Amino acid sequence: MAQVRSDPALGELFRALGTLVEPPSSTAQRVADLLDLGPLPTEADYTELFLFQLIPYASVYLGPEGMLGGEARDRIAGFWRALRQEPPAEPDHLAVMLAFYARLAEEEADLEEARAREALRRARKAFLWEHLLSWVPPYLSKIMDLGPPFYQRWARLLEDTLREEVVALGAQERLALHLREAPGVADPRKEDPDGFVGALLSPVRTGMIITRADLGQAGRELDLGTRAGERRFVLKGLLEQDPAGTLEWLRLEATGWAVRHARPDPLAARIADFWRGRAEATADLLEDLART
Secondary structure, eight states, rough: OOOOOOOHHHHHHHHHHHHTOOOOOOOHHHHHTTTTOOOOOOOHHHIIIIIIIIBHHHHHHHSSSSSHHHHHHHHHHHHHHHHOOOOOSSSSSSSHHHHHHHHHHHHHHHOSSSHHHHHHHHHHHHHIIIIIITTTHHHHHHHHHHSHHHHHHHHHHHHHHHHHHHHHHHSSSSSOOOHHTTTOOOOOSOOOOOHHHHHHHHHHHSOOOOOOHHHHHHHHHTOOOOOOOOSSHHHHHHHHHHHHHHHHHHHHHHHHHHHHTOOOOOSSSSHHHHHHHHHHHHHHHHHHHHHO
């Protein structure tokens, strides 16, 4: 069995990685230098990636609504309360989550009593599997697609660090509750069509992450006009203009995500299987809809 790390340096690494999800600053540049990641991107690059394309909140990727807050955020806040700690206002922000994980590792290293250390280690492992690995791997995969080189390097380092934690702490005993209880994509023949559009933008339901940039690309490929505004309004407009073409574009996206989740050496095989299954089911539904 791999040796479990619980040293302060581990906490420092996770906290440093979380710092780089925040806006660029002199402090963040010092952290980037220590991690050998190079010069920080501009404020505009940060804003485009983390505010317009890939907002770094777990609830967006784990919640059935595909939006901020909701039950996914409540579950993460509940983890803090289970440890008798008051959760912050945004417990599902990736920077906050990595800092919290860092603190668990540091507090574990400080404990001298074996039973207390083991209890905190179990909590650390639960947080890793339930609230980080349940969504961060596909999120990082998309960062590597859209992010400037600095954030691609950051994503690879975070992915490698999480993989080391998987080796050190061991596999999960059960799929995360976020994933076990997530509904699948809505069928517009049986449910409200507006609900179908919203469900398509919920990663945990579809197995794919669709950004504003993706929808802009869809509009260009299909030679359609795209509305300014939130993703659901843009997607709804595409579906109204060219239902068959947009459904086919979405099917191809889902198929591509299924392949992405099935890549060799997954960070967490059971979780990757869940995401792949969702993407495959979404692709099947979209193909069926295109025929009707």
